[in-house]
Amino acid sequence: MFRYIMRRIGLAIVSMFIIMTMLFVLVKMLPNPVPDGMGGQGRALVEMRRAWGYYDPIWTQYLIFLKRVFTEFNWGFCTTVGTFLQPVTEYLVSKVPFTVYINVFAEAISIPLGIFFGMMAAIFKNKWQDQVINVFIMIFISVPSFVYAFLLQYFVGFKLGLCPLVLKSGFDFFSWEMFHSAIMPILALSFGPIASYMRLIRAELSEVLTADYMLLARTKGLTRWQATFRHAFRNSIIPIVPHFLWGFIGILGGSILIERIFSVPGIGGVYITALNKKDYDVFMCLSMFWVVIGLFGGILADMSYGLIDPRIRMGGGKTNDY
């Protein structure tokens, strides 16, 4: 197991370096002229950029970047996005709370609801309850999240006037007003995960319910509910836990679309702005943040299989030895 994890981490670090190099070269090759008609300001900008090394060869710049990042974890400073010369990490950290705030609630809603309805569907398999749940699964999985966002905004927010149309500004995360204005983005974010959890639980649980040990449990005299909860549910949840974990890892990435629609000042919207305004440091920091989350989240999710279910051995050969 240890050797397997080390190998995965090693491979992830190699991929990370390749992606980092690729992105750095690609983004630095973008033309970024000083806008015309800026006069003295333009000349000052050129001098500033010269001092920052913008006109050095890309490889020199890359080495400087690597040295800066790995010796002092300095990701540079904002130039065109956010406050001028504010450290990038500080700027991004100020954006993260909004994204996390909305996504944590969305995840907290979708896991119990997904489990509950998924179980219902599996227990009442092929009855009307299952049919209804299946229809909802199909709709929630297929319809894009921005469509729910519009529907919520129009009907709940505008027609019924129950919630504000966009997220309240400010940093008072624990006030009722903030939560009230966050309800709609939370809902729009949670429909998709609810449906996918429902589908997973339904598939797993309905398979487990037909297993032989369920028959044994019933023969021993357990009621149907006891057998389902004590025996089937626990086993069916094992393959799904990594998906919950993925959900929580995904929280940090945020959803660009939902953040755009509900004017959430989160991390998703920064990215497009950074690329369009050619703020290299913000772009690199944010991209690497996502890439690292993706790479190491994958390892974590894979590892969790082995931790939750001791019968599963990751990375073993044909004989399951390690």
Place this chain on the structure above:
Amino acid sequence: MITNENNMERIPAEKFEFVQLNDKIYDKKLETRPIGFFQDALIRFSQNRGSVICAIILLILLLYAIFGPMISNYSLDEKDGYYQYVLPKMSDKIDLGFWNGCTTKEYNQATYDYLTAIPGAVREDLGSRIGIVANREATLYKVKVDTYARRGFYELLLSTDQVEAARKYEQETGIQLFYPLIDRSQITCQPYSDDPNAWFKTNAKGVAERDANGQLIDIFLKDDGTTPYSYGDGYKYFKPTQGGNQYLARVLYSDWYYYTKGKTACFWFGADEYGYDIFTRLASGARLSFLISITSAIIDLIIGIIIGACEGYYGGWFDLLVERIKEIISEVPSIVFITLAQIYFARKMGGLFVFWVTLVVFGWMGISGTVRAQFYRFKGMEYVMASRTLGAKDRRLIFRHILPNASGFIITSTILSIPGVIFTESSMSFLGIVNLNSKHLTSVGAILANGQTTLTTYPHCLFFPAIFISILLVCFNIFGNGLRDAFNPALRGSN
């Protein structure tokens, strides 16, 4: 009592007889027709009612995308800013009570007066009530307003020839095109100072002054005998401008529209902020979505099969290399690549082509993964070894013996990749990363993005594209799932 007939254990011997004693038995030719793999899949697919319905709906949507622009009254680049944001209307002749371009709202006195001054704008007067507006009591009028007629009058400059042609048309058909010009000096309400609809006398707040009969009092320019084309009612209809070459005239826009374009305005799905017909724009956006997704799925299929087959069949360093490349590409958030590609190449090669290429770059990996897994599964099987022993070449083994096993999986994953592409396209256009919106081109995502800005005031701009894309994606997924079940031999007989 047990009779001899029903007692199976003691059937009398004379009841038995030989079917054949001296005949020879030969193998009979099967009387039923053999059922092939695809035929079997088709049979099982057609038993899945939900999937068949979805397939039919998809076909309808596809037909809408292909023929929509042809059956609509508008062309893709035809816009009329004067009709911006008008509501959906089915037809001029049929009024179902809904889908007729009308909206019911409450208005204050000034707006109510304004609307009654426009011919046809107030479709139905639904009474008034005393309400409270800004802490003051006011009469509120509930009216059903025709959003098409409410555009009302329009002032335009016409050349002498145009005026004469229009006058001739008026005399021939009896339809009045021109209306008297307004005396601007008599307008007391500031917001109405340039409004061609404000032809009546108001106070400073815009509330109309009425005569003894309750009629509006007009403030038309009086005819001073200097302009040609008099109607003989004492009002001035044309005002020479620009040294007498052109005339300022005031027309009722719906009649003028009919006169110039030969049709009455009727937008089935309403019009957007530029006055484009949403029905036509949406159909052509759908056409683009289908075109992008289907062509990129086909290219993905070809690349995916070739690379996946080589990976799976030959294995070794090629497999290792391609797997690492795939891992790296899939780790980079696709949005990064799409944005960078747009910034680099969009100006030179066109945003659409560049976007299509980026889709292919990400798309082939799914298919190649499926194909690779199938090759790993089948390449060690005995029948493949038998064929190789008989001297079959690699190419024959790959395409004749192994690939057909994967055909079901390949078809399903190709079909299921299409909604993903449509979703990517619409979200990228929505975010403004890919700009596919122009005079002659549009996409569903671009229409959605335009509609979102006026969500609360004109929801119809968003409603139709949102419904369209939702139905499309739901149907594609159900259809794809049905196809997957039909192609899965393990499920044969289970449903």
